[in-house]
Amino acid sequence: MKSSAALLLLMLGVTCGRGDAQTTPLPPPYAGAYQPQGVDEIGLWREDDESERQLAVSNLVVRDEKLTAYVKQVLCDTVGEDRCKSVRVYIVREPTFNATMSPNGTMRVFSGLFLRVHSEAELAAVLGHEFGHFEQRHSLADFKSLRSGTDVLAWTAVLVNLAASYNTRRVYRDVELSVYGHLYRYNRDQEREADRLGIAYLNKSRLRPQAASLVWQNIMAEVEVSARHRGLKKPNFNVIAFTATHPPHGERANYLSVLALPEGADRDSGADRYRAMLAPWIPLFLEDQVRLNDFGGSEYLIEALAQAGWTAGLWFARGELYRNRGNQRDLVQAADFYARAIEIESGMADAHRGLGLSLMKTGRPSDGQKALQAYLDLKPGASDANMIRMMLPKEVTGP
Amino acid sequence: MIWLAIVASVSAAVTAPAAAQERSAVKQGFELAAKSNKKILLFRPAVRVGAQSTGGLFEPNAEWTEQAKANIEAALHQFQESLGNEVVAAPEAYGDDARNLHEHMALFAAVSQSVIEYQFFVGNRLPTKKRDNKTQVFDWSLGKGVAGLPGAADADYGLFIYNRDAYGSTGRKVLQVFAAMGGVSVTSGEHVGYAGLVDLKTGELLWLNADAAMGGDVREKDGSEKRVRQLLEDFPGSDIPKAVAE
Amino acid sequence: MSFHLPKMIATLVAAHLLLVATAAPAHKLRLRGEAVAVAGSTVTVTPSRDWNTLSRKVGKNTETWTVDGEQLNDVTFFAGIPAGMPLVRERSKKRDPLPKFTKTTLLVEIPELLEGTYRTYKNSGSFRLLSSEPGRFLGKDGVSFAYEFIDVDELTRRGEALAAIIDDKLYMITFEAPRLNYFDAMASDFRALASSAVLR
Numbered sequence: 001m002k003s004s005a006a007l008l009l010l011m012l013g014v015t016c017g018r019g020d021a022q023t024t025p026l027p028p029p030y031a032g033a034y035q036p037q038g039v040d041e042i043g044l045w046r047e048d049d050e051s052e053r054q055l056a057v058s059n060l061v062v063r064d065e066k067l068t069a070y071v072k073q074v075l076c077d078t079v080g081e082d083r084c085k086s087v088r089v090y091i092v093r094e095p096t097f098n099a100t101m102s103p104n105g106t107m108r109v110f111s112g113l114f115l116r117v118h119s120e121a122e123l124a125a126v127l128g129h130e131f132g133h134f135e136q137r138h139s140l141a142d143f144k145s146l147r148s149g150t151d152v153l154a155w156t157a158v159l160v161n162l163a164a165s166y167n168t169r170r171v172y173r174d175v176e177l178s179v180y181g182h183l184y185r186y187n188r189d190q191e192r193e194a195d196r197l198g199i200a201y202l203n204k205s206r207l208r209p210q211a212a213s214l215v216w217q218n219i220m221a222e223v224e225v226s227a228r229h230r231g232l233k234k235p236n237f238n239v240i241a242f243t244a245t246h247p248p249h250g251e252r253a254n255y256l257s258v259l260a261l262p263e264g265a266d267r268d269s270g271a272d273r274y275r276a277m278l279a280p281w282i283p284l285f286l287e288d289q290v291r292l293n294d295f296g297g298s299e300y301l302i303e304a305l306a307q308a309g310w311t312a313g314l315w316f317a318r319g320e321l322y323r324n325r326g327n328q329r330d331l332v333q334a335a336d337f338y339a340r341a342i343e344i345e346s347g348m349a350d351a352h353r354g355l356g357l358s359l360m361k362t363g364r365p366s367d368g369q370k371a372l373q374a375y376l377d378l379k380p381g382a383s384d385a386n387m388i389r390m391m392l393p394k395e396v397t398g399p
Numbered sequence: 400m401i402w403l404a405i406v407a408s409v410s411a412a413v414t415a416p417a418a419a420q421e422r423s424a425v426k427q428g429f430e431l432a433a434k435s436n437k438k439i440l441l442f443r444p445a446v447r448v449g450a451q452s453t454g455g456l457f458e459p460n461a462e463w464t465e466q467a468k469a470n471i472e473a474a475l476h477q478f479q480e481s482l483g484n485e486v487v488a489a490p491e492a493y494g495d496d497a498r499n500l501h502e503h504m505a506l507f508a509a510v511s512q513s514v515i516e517y518q519f520f521v522g523n524r525l526p527t528k529k530r531d532n533k534t535q536v537f538d539w540s541l542g543k544g545v546a547g548l549p550g551a552a553d554a555d556y557g558l559f560i561y562n563r564d565a566y567g568s569t570g571r572k573v574l575q576v577f578a579a580m581g582g583v584s585v586t587s588g589e590h591v592g593y594a595g596l597v598d599l600k601t602g603e604l605l606w607l608n609a610d611a612a613m614g615g616d617v618r619e620k621d622g623s624e625k626r627v628r629q630l631l632e633d634f635p636g637s638d639i640p641k642a643v644a645e
Numbered sequence: 646m647s648f649h650l651p652k653m654i655a656t657l658v659a660a661h662l663l664l665v666a667t668a669a670p671a672h673k674l675r676l677r678g679e680a681v682a683v684a685g686s687t688v689t690v691t692p693s694r695d696w697n698t699l700s701r702k703v704g705k706n707t708e709t710w711t712v713d714g715e716q717l718n719d720v721t722f723f724a725g726i727p728a729g730m731p732l733v734r735e736r737s738k739k740r741d742p743l744p745k746f747t748k749t750t751l752l753v754e755i756p757e758l759l760e761g762t763y764r765t766y767k768n769s770g771s772f773r774l775l776s777s778e779p780g781r782f783l784g785k786d787g788v789s790f791a792y793e794f795i796d797v798d799e800l801t802r803r804g805e806a807l808a809a810i811i812d813d814k815l816y817m818i819t820f821e822a823p824r825l826n827y828f829d830a831m832a833s834d835f836r837a838l839a840s841s842a843v844l845r
Contacts, residue, residue: 046464057501059795060771093770111770230739288770291761293744324761326747361749384777387753387788505799506825513714525697526674527712539713542826602826 041103041137048104055090055106062091062111062281070277071109071123074270078124079131079201087131095288097219101130103137111285114278115301116218118308120270121211124202125256129212132197133190195256203261208269213257220253222300229296275308286317295325312345319354326361334358349378353388360391369393422519423608423633424537431635437484440554440599441475442504471560474627482634486558492549500548503541507559510539511593515609539604541597548599556605557597594631606635673698675710684708686724687845688783688816693837696720704733710838716798718822718831720838723808726815732762741765746815753777755808755817756790763794771795782809783816783844793824803828807839818842 036045055061062068068089076084086105098110107130117123195212202209227234282305290298298321306314319337322330338355341348352375359368372388382388431437479486492500518528518537531538545551596606608631675681675696682689684706696710703709703721710720723732728750731743744761756777763772772794780789787809795801803824808817820835822828 054501054799057497058799059498059502059801060799094768095764095770096768230742232739285770288764291764291772292768293742293761293765324744324757326745326749328749331749357751357754361751383774384753384756386778390779390786391751391753502800502825506823509716509798509800509823510713513717517714523672525672525711525714527695527697530674540826540830542830544825 036103045104048102048106051102052088052104052106055092055108058092060093062093064091064281067091067277067281071127074120074123075107075127075131077120078128078205078207080204083131083135087134093288095285095292099126099130101134103134105134107131107134111281111288114281115285115289115305116222117215118271118274118304119208119211120274121202121207121209121267122215122269123274124205124207125198125209125212125215128201129194129198131201132194135197136190136193192255195252196259199256199259203259203264206267207264208267209260209264210257211269212260213253216253216256218304220250222297222304225300226294226297229299271308283313283317286313287320290317290321290324293324295321310340310344312341312348312351315341315344316348316351316354319351319358323354323358328362331358331362335362347378349375349382352378353382356388356391423606424514424519425606425633425635426537426603427535429605429635431482431484435483437556438554439479439484439486439596440489440548440550440557441472441486442489442500442507442557442559470624471627474624475560475631478627478631487550487554489548489550489557496549499544503545503548504559506541507595507597510541510604511559511595511607511609514539514604514607515593519609537604537607539607541602541604543600543602545597545599545602551599554599557599559595559597560593594634596635606633608633672700682845683722684724688722688724689843689845690722690838691841692834693841694834696838702734704731706730707733712831712834713827716800716823717827719820720835721819721821723815723817723819725811726817728813732759732815732817733766736766748813750810750815752786752788752808752810755788755810755815756792756806759790759806759817759819760792767794767796769794780807782807782818782839783811783842785809785811787816800825805832805835811844816844 036042068091071091072084072087072089075087075089087101087107088105089107089109091109091111094110095112095115096110097112097116099108099113101107107127109127113123113126117126199209199212202212286302286305289301292298299318302314302318302321315337319334319341322334322337335355335358338351338358341351342355345351352371356368356371356373356375359365359371361368369392372391375382376385376388376392379385476486489500516523517525518532524532545557548557551557593607593609595604595608597603598605675692675698677692677694680689680691685708686706694712696712699709699711699715701709704723706724706726708722708724709715710722712718726732726746728748729745731745733743735741735743743765744758746758750758756774760772760774764770773792775791775793777788777790780787782789787807789807790805792804792806793801794804800823802821804819804821806817806819808815810816818839820832820839822831
């Protein structure tokens with residue numbers, strides 16, 4: 001057991017440091033139906049209830065009972081049925097890596113998260129971490145510290161205005177109570193505490209606790225690739241909302257792997273169940289990502305997903321990514337990726353479209369037109385069918 | 400009688416000059432006779448009370464908020480009763496109805512902000528709205544969709560109320576001085592309110608009152624009544640004498 | 646075309662500071678029936694009703710018109726975006742680059758370019774293309790398309806646009822308004838405005 005865990009750490013390239021790692025703390029006892037206390041907390045809950053009212057009817061929420069129930073179940077499996085009763089889960093359609101939990105028990109899971117975790121255990125690591133903040137009521141402590149925190153930001157805002165930004169006033173209304181919830185920024189010690197709790201939940205669960213460290217390694221890699229493709233010297237880890245004020249990722253990946261129960265390494269990570277459950281949604285969430293103009297990050301995510309095997313959907317997403325960037329070399333590669341998608345799934349209409357457009361732009365109009373014709377044959381009622389038809393020679397009207 | 404009420408009352412509260420204004424307007428031709436027994440549907444009033452730190456972080460205070468909400472609702476009922484109108488709270492909505500209401504509330508907010516930014520206050524008015532002011536035109540609408548809102552079929556008008564109060568701290572007043580040098584105004588303690596009356600058949604905005612610097616401490620019963628008076632003093636058919644300063 | 650600050654800053658600015666710019670340049674009146682050149686270009690339009698030109702621009706070679714404020718009706722002209730340029734001003738060329746119009750961009754890809762710009766700028770997944778059809782703009786063959794998106798103010802807005810590529814430059818006019826009431830109310834005036842556009 002021990003040796004396999006050590007081997008795993010070795011494979012992950014994580015150094016355990018000295019042998020004085022803290023022992024895994026046990027989760028605190030369940031506190032029961034908690035009621036807010038004191039002016040700040042009661043006020044915060046009231047605001048939070050109001051915010052949740054809006055969230056519940058927002059069009060930005062993905063209303064899929066099955067997916068929502070699944071995420072809730074993974075949370076329950078992680079923190080225990082008793083604890084998870086106090087939580088309502090909402091899935092928000094936004095392509096960022098983020099999940100938040102607010103004081104009254106509202107958990108927001110952003111759709112971008114689903115591209116970045118690859119198993120139930122990894123999902124559980126993120127959910128458990130957020131739940132740790134909740135159980136320790138960090139947002140209250142955080143709110144109290146924010147009072148001085150935003151004081152700094154207020155000065156910044158005034159300075160920004162001195163620089164006469166063109167759209168400072170293009171703010172439609174008080175978005176503070178928006179469905180996205182409040183801006184919570186925890187300090188590093190709170191993050192560490194939530195990490196320790198998160199991993200303690202995982203250790204006690206049926207899932208593999210080593211997944212927590214993997215999540216952080218993957219984020220670091222994604223942000224680095226994204227920055228490199230933008231020609232930036234230094235990756236900015238703050239671009240990911242979830243990680244903005246978190247401990248340095250290297251440190252975190254390290255201690256998370258040390259705290260993970262070595263025996264847990266033999267447990268199931270639930271990767272197959274996770275993939276099966278998310279299968280209907282991944283193409284949509286991937287499209288949201290690919291259209292973000294983050295070439296490096298998107299490429300990294302596609303390749304990470306492809307580790308479980310290249311699918312037509314992944315080849316297609318990669319084709320879209322390259323065609324959107326649009327250099328000549330990109331277009332040639334895009335055509336290749338679309339062709340691979342078609343090889344796997346010949347009826348994938350949009351792949352024929354992408355192939356056709358890429359070929360048209362790389363000096364192969366007759367092949368391109370054939371592909372576009374295939375697109376129209378597969379999807380005669382496509383929203384852009386008439387535009388595509390214009391690109392075909394007049395005499396070729398049917399198969 | 401066709402009229403466009405424009406009241407610019409100067410508040411005695413410590414605020415930046417640009418924000419110390421109140422205005423209201425009534426749609427041309429709209430008149431609400433006293434004792435006309437109209438049924439007014441009140442959409443969940445957004446009432447929030449708290450304190451404000453230097454950074455402007457709104458510190459919610461549940462007790463103040465509940466108190467203010469109860470006070471304002473009571474004052475509202477009393478006030479409309481005296482006008483001969485009946486105020487009924489909009490029923491709780493669910494599912495598609497709730498989403499539709501949510502979107503209409505968001506539209507009301509957008510329209511109100513537009514009126515405030517582009518028609519009411521000097522400095523950023525749109526030329527066409529400036530001209531409307533001269534010819535006493537007040538033409539805004541939420542659209543006929545309002546007729547389908549929960550409870551709308553049984554009422555004549557919809558009343559939307561937005562009210563937000565924050566009581567300023569000293570650090571904030573210092574910041575104000577620096578901000579003024581940069582050509583921005585930072586209000587010290589926000590007392591913002593707006594109220595709007597919408598025709599539930601046509602969606603037309605019949606009356607809107609906006610006040611970026613209101614008086615009356617809504618945490619107190621007297622203050623709440625004063626606030627409702629301020630929000631509604633230009634309410635069509637109102638005979639409330641206009642308060643000038645705090 | 647409506648763009649605002651990143652959410653976090655927007656939240657702070659909107660909620661915590663009432664920032665009122667003092668000396669903003671004035672918005673201009675555009676009178677019905679009077680031909681006028683837009684966005685410092687040779688694109689000339691003759692409006693079918695009175696409009697306002699906003700003093701603020703979303704980017705180089707653009708101009709925004711409105712009747713009731715851009716959150717309620719927004720017509721934006723993109724008058725000759727050269728190859729290699731984004732549609733609207735980038736927050737940061739390095740860190741937040743926007744998709745660019747390129748020499749190889751096809752007409753049928755213009756809706757995707759607008760979509761990518763919105764999604765990237767707003768970091769949102771809520772943009773949906775509804776349709777795209779062949780259309781005429783500035784006397785040339787172009788593309789006419791419709792879309793929908795949800796903004797942070799929780800309003801679902803509908804959009805309609807006409808675009809053409811002339812001498813390797815992108816010319817486009819977009820109209821956006823809340824789907825509740827405002828889109829239908831102004832759509833015919835927008836279409837009249839778009840079809841009045843000529844290159845002088």
